[in-house]
Amino acid sequence: MQFSLSTTDGNARAGAVTTDHGTFQTPAFMPVGTLGTVKTLRSSELKEIGAQIILGNAYHLYLRPGTDTLHNAGGLHKFMDWDGPILTDSGGYQIFSLTDLRKLTPKGVKFQSHLDGSSHFFTPENVVDIERFIGSDIMMVLDECPPFPCDADYAERSNQLTLDWAKRCRMQFSSTTGHYGHSQALFGIVQGSVFPDIRKRSAGALCEIGFEGYAIGGLAVGEPAEKMYEMVSICTDILPKDAPRYLMGVGTPENILEAIERGVDMFDCVLPTRNARNGMFFTRFGTVNILNARHKDDLNPLDEACGCYTCRHHSRAYLRHLFQSKEILGLQLATVHNLHYYQWLVRGARVAISGSTFVSWKKEQLADLATSDS
RNA sequence: GUGUCCAUAGUUCAGUUUGGUUAGAACGCCAGGUUGUGGCCCUGGAGGUCGUGGGUUCGAGCCCCACUGGACACC
Secondary structure (H helix, E strand, C coil): CEEEEEEEECCEEEEEEEECCEEEEECEEECECCCCCCCCCCHHHHHHHCCCCEEEEHHHHHHCCCHHHHHHHCCHHHHHCCCCCEEEECCHHHHHHCCCCEEECCCCEEEECCCCCCEEEECHHHHHHHHHHHCCCEEECCCCCCCCCCCHHHHHHHHHHHHHHHHHHHHHHHCCCCCCCCCCEEEEEECCCCCHHHHHHHHHHHHHHCCCEEEECCCCCCCCHHHHHHHHHHHHHHCCCCCCEEECCCCCHHHHHHHHHCCCCEEECCHHHHHHHHCEEEECCEEEECCCHHHCCCCCCCCCCCCCHHHHHCCHHHHHHHHHCCCHHHHHHHHHHHHHHHHHHHHHHHHHHHCCCHHHHHHHHHHHHHCCCC
């Protein structure tokens, strides 16, 4: 994997990451495809929308279909017919967010499947092995995502564990190779909740271990947005300039703009896809709940200026009808629009950074977002 | 034509046994929420002259009578 920085504008950066499955430009938004599918979309549609890299999730894919099936299929790229870059989250977040029954030890984490209750044990080593079988271009280390709020004591101990796991992931990564003939990269994850000192130590220690890229985790879990931005700045001040920075799980359009300004290069978030399936549309002028009665007879598109398939072909009234009727097509059209919008947003950021106009461009976007849909 | 049963929110129904504060629920509807994904879920809100008319009673969704509408059975 190679990262090349082409322009900086203040702390904001525009660049490109090249993998054996192609290049994605940064700042990048990565649609979430947890189970080997960005829900409702085909690969060709993802390309059409402008997605250059997508996410998978080791925890979910390990439980189903399992690494044997993925190995047999020749890896996730072939299995799902996506030939672009794939990043896999380790599944640390899932173990702590959707499993009540888990036991944390220095060696690893024992947990019960959310599907059938069966017992499993994740270690830093076998998570790397799982991601090797998946064949993702970028692999994430196993980490613990502490809840918010948590006290400094807990955050410190949790971070020590995460750092220890990061070292072990790195060792396992170095002593193994991929199964499918393409190279894979490994990213570390900064933790430390909302405590500046812990964040600094975490980022510094990860840099010492050395990774191809660095993620900032444990944010957007309930803390105030200003705290999140403060933590992002602390991390990007320390993390190396020549490696991509990835803010995990973030976020709203506003969150993304603020983080880009602070030097973040990569994002993923379930909001545009999950909320699409609940009838929430993201537009330049804020969010639209398509189920609101005011759209009942509105034959205008969501956004006249949007170039996505949904806005070019369908009215708000039709989209509302589809959601009210719980028709499958509504989920797909909403996903198409929201992901198109997120790609439009980061593309705009890249152009603005390249033209050294990021700050004024961002100000315009924030003003538009605040006007609220008419 | 005769008999039995039924009628409560937009819908499906509780509540009638034993008359007693402001008639409830689910779904639907209206509006919020959702940040390293289960299409889920969570939080509010609006909505009822209890088929119609009369009677008994301090008091009727509940008891009595008539009427209207419906289901079923028998002619």
